[in-house]
Amino acid sequence: MKLGVLKIGADISAVTDLNQSLQQQYPTVFQGVGKLKTKQVKLYIDTNVTPVAQPLRRIPFNLRGPVEKKIQELLDSDIIEPVDGPTPWVNPVVIVPKANSEIRLCLDMRQANLAVIRERYPIPTVDELLQGMNGSVVFSKLDLKWGYHQLELTPESREITTFAIHNGVYRYKRLLFGVSSASEQYQHEIAAALAGIEGVENISDDVIVHARDQETHDKRLHTVMKRLEESGLTLNPDKCQFNMDRLVFMGILLSEKGIGPTEERVRAVSEAREPENASEVRSFLGLVSYSSRFIPQFATLSEPLRRLTRKDIPFSFGLEQKQAFKALKDGLAKAGTLAYFDKDAPTKVVADAGPVGLGAVLVQCQKGEMVPVCYVSRALTDCERRYSQTEKEALALVWACERLHPYVYGRQFDLITDHKPLESIYSPRSKPCARIERWVLRLQPYDFRVVHIPGKNNIADPLSRLLGNSALAEKHTHGSDEYVRFVAVSATPKALTTREVEDASASDEELIEVRKAIESGHFEKCTAYAPIASELCVIGQLVLRGTRIVLPQALQARALSLAHEGHLGIVGTKQHLRSKVWWPGMDKAAERHCRSCHGCQVVARPDAPEPLRPTPLPEGPWQDVATDLLGPLPTGHSILVVVDYYSRYYEYDVLTSTTTTKVIDSLESIFSRHGLPVTLRSDQGPQFKSEEFSNYCESNGIKHVKTTPRWAQANGEVERQNASLLKRIRIAESEGLDWKRELRKYVTVYRSIDHATTGKSPAELLFNRKMRGKLPDISTAQADLEVRNRDAEQKGKSKIYADERRGAKYSDVDIGDTVLVKQEKTDKLTTPFNTTPHKVVGKAGSQVVVESPTGARYSRNTTWVKKYTSARETPAEEETPQGAEDSTPNDETPVAQAPEQSITNSEIPETQRPQRVKRLPQKLTDFVIK
Secondary structure: OOOOOOOOOOOOHHHHHHHHHHHHHHHHHHHOOOOOOOOEEEEEEEOOOOEEOOOOOOHHHHHHHHHHHHHHHHHHOOEEEEEEOOOOOOOOOOEEEOOOOOOEEOOOOOHHHEEEEEOOOOOOOOHHHHHHHOOOOOEEEEEEOOHHOOOOOOOOHOHHHHHEEEEEEEEOOOOOOOOHHHHHHHHHHHHHOOOOOEEEEEEOOOEEEEEHHHHHHHHHHHHHHHHHHOOOOEEEEOOOOEEEOOEEEEEEEEEOOOEEEEHHHHHHHHHOOOOOOHHHHHHHHHHOOOOOOOOOOHHHEEEEEEEHOOOOEEEEEEEHHHHHHHHHHHHHOOOOOOOOOOOOOOEEEEEEEEEEEEEEEEEEEOOOOEEEEEEEEEEOOOOOOHHOHHHHHHHHHHHHHHOOOOHOOOEEEEEEEOOOOOHHOOOOOOOOOOHHHHHHHHHHOOOEEEEEEEOOOOOHHHHHHHHOOOOOOOOOOOOOHHHHHHHHHHHHOOOOOOHHHHHHHHHHHHHHHHHHHHHHHOOOOOHHOOOOOEEEEOOOEEEOOOOOOEEEEEHHHHHHHHHOOOOOHHHHHHHHOOOOOEOHHHHHHHHHHOOOOOHHHHHHOOOOOOOOOOOOOOOOOOOOHHHHEEOOOOOEEEEEEEEEOOOEEEEEEEEOOOOEEEEHHHHHHHHHHOOOOOOOOOOOOOOHHHHHHHHHHHHHEEEEOOOOOOOOOHHHHHHHHHHHHHHHHHHHHOOOOOOOHHHHHHHHHHHHHHOOOOOOOHHHHHHHOOOOOOOOOOOOOOOOOHHHHHHHHHHHHHHHHHHHOOOOOOOOOOOOOEEEEEEEEEOOOOEEOOOOOOEEEEEEEEEEEOOOOOOOOOHHHHHHHHEEOOOOOOOOOOOOOOOOHHHOOOOOOOOOOHHHEEEEEOOOOOOOOOOOOOOOOOHHHHOOOO
16 A cells, blocks of 8 residues: 655655644554553563562652652553552652653662563664665654553563552553663564564664655555554654654764764754863763764864863863864864765775874765765873874774774775885784784784875875775885884884994994895805794895894894893893894893893892701710800890700700800809710800800810801701790790799790600600609600601601792802802892802801902801802803892891801711601500511
8 A cells, every 4th residue: 555645855744744644544553652462571580689668759749749640641541550468669759850841750770670680682773773774865753652661561570660659559561661671672572563674773762764765665664554553552643754855863864865963963062162170071072972973083183172081180271172172063063974884885994093092984985986984083092192103003903993893894895094004014924013913913804905095194184085086006015114214213222223223234244144145045154044034124224024123243232231221030121122123142142131230130039048958866865965045035134045956855044144154154054964065056146156165165075066157047956945935935924924933834844745856755865764744654665766767757857848848959159159148138228139249268068158359258058148140251051030029138247257167067968768667566466477
């Protein structure tokens, strides 16, 4: 059936007549609020969410009348129904006044939406709808009355829509605005109702009917009206527009020629006053941004205004902002019509990069003319703004393709640029830097070719030339001078100029041969360059490997110093060099340079500690003893501790003075009870280094062994006892007890219980008898072999655990080596090692004697020193030194030269695997085992 209407443009009387004619032909489509006949809509509810009945929001008295009127209207239209009885869900009402003194009744569904499971039906974008309108000349727009309310809810879905007002509780029988899944479900059902009709598009409650001619349009419009009538859906005749050659849809003006901004939007932007604060700037940008597709270089033009919206930026609407404000107004006012996208037309993407933004335009050849389809732009980030211009232009191509992906993916197209180097960079044989190479990989899914059109760095000029001339320039395959300048500027270290590199390259004998080899293709005289011959090229006097300059020998040392500025580690220095330059053996040269850097060696972390050297168990009790002073304590006392290495039995004496005489008196008292030891170990405290103490030991036949300075581990047994005693003193002080009495209690118990290492009590090993305590026990015979086995086993386990945990390895420091020595930390800037290198003049086990340049000698454990590498003699095999990392530095205080006897040269036997003592099980004692 033909509608019998003629296209007369936007004539109001004709449209009115057509509207009335359609109402007569399809009266049910224009009456009341329809209801979809084919289906009820179900809201999927998450039963794990607890229902919430929110309190009533009181309605102002002046609005109660309009609210009651609206409620009655909804009841009469069968959209809501009253609720009787209890309900788990109650949603508050939101009243929105309208211009005609009426109201819009809404629900605050935020709490209920937590339980609503969305359908996730795809809603088409405006771009997707516009793509199908290419070539259409006649348009009609239909508006579905009350939109969502035309879809009926299933009975079980209505409970969650319950709301309360002053005169009762109601719930919706139809889908309502505010439900999180409403837009998706509504789009799904309307699309299904209109499915199969060509030339019909819809978003939400707007339906567009379009066609290339009047007859086709009328047929499609009739089909849509019949489908609506069959489905039970109705239209709002006041908002429908029929038979139009120009139509406003979703804020965009549709016409035969294409799309453009609406007159209302252009007028609103043109009449906008200058913003007075950041909030008004955001409002203006939001108003203009919706039409940014019509404004070339929108991101660049709007940057001065966007800058005012940033945090902590004072508001100042200066000349630059005023110019940007005017440019955006003019850009929208002068915006032309953009063509519809034609998937069969030849397509090109023109991309450009400015100082603060990227811009691109999609153009097509339609009806013999190049026409713009879409403008896109974005601002550069702070990091991207520091890119070189070539990198910005390369980024613009990548971003343009990804931004216009729906249009260009799966088809051939040209990438138009005004930056000549991009032709070489994006060619298949190019070897760009790492960043651009990653961009090249991102472009691999696209089928394109890069075409250069000369012009300024903006999108208007290349576009105007493109639109004026359909013949494109022939693609160049060779590198240009501009590309060479890009490589030279971005690859040359800042302290080296391109001119210096060119001059040095011209006179470098090796590079002269390389240039000849590149021209001839024979690399017999340049074997180091032969494996990368395909990557080399010559531009003037420069030799390039991809985008990296091959440096002449005269500048290599300088480049190493520049790359190591800031004292980067070996990896960082290599990465810095590799991104800019190259020469044969560059990595090894970088390693040698970093390892010989004096500053890096001084602040680097110390070498790994040496493996533990367990002290062998003495032949018998009280032969090898160790002594140390604990204190001074807050009371002014000090404690002299003496430990037997065999039995772990120890004595202590509380001293009020720590002079050598007092220490000797205390030792004599202890030795009078247990006898004189063979060996006495001590640290290098002043009491033990004095001549008086030395004479005492010598006169009593005691061998005095002084441990390595600042290496408490060398006297570990007595240090452990010091910690135990100090712990008991702290406990006694915290509990208000007499710490001397508590020490006596602790020592009594310690001496009488079995030691964890030996398995015997210290008193039993020392006196060959059990020491009676407060608990009863049964005495047993002492087994020396068992003690030795347990001692070796426990020490072996401790050694293995400690060595693995610390990553221990034997030091390769030897006599004659140059080393750095740890120093004490005086402030946060103190380096871990003394900056003055020392010489090793003696070594015994893990103890070394070092000599400073002034002749002062120190005795230290090997953990306190590390080898020093000078710039003249750097072994290439050394490990990578760490960067300036935190460690515990110590200052070095010279002490008198240690006597030779302080270095113990006795061989320490290797730890043997302990032998288990085999005993017969107790249950078999009455049996004879054969």
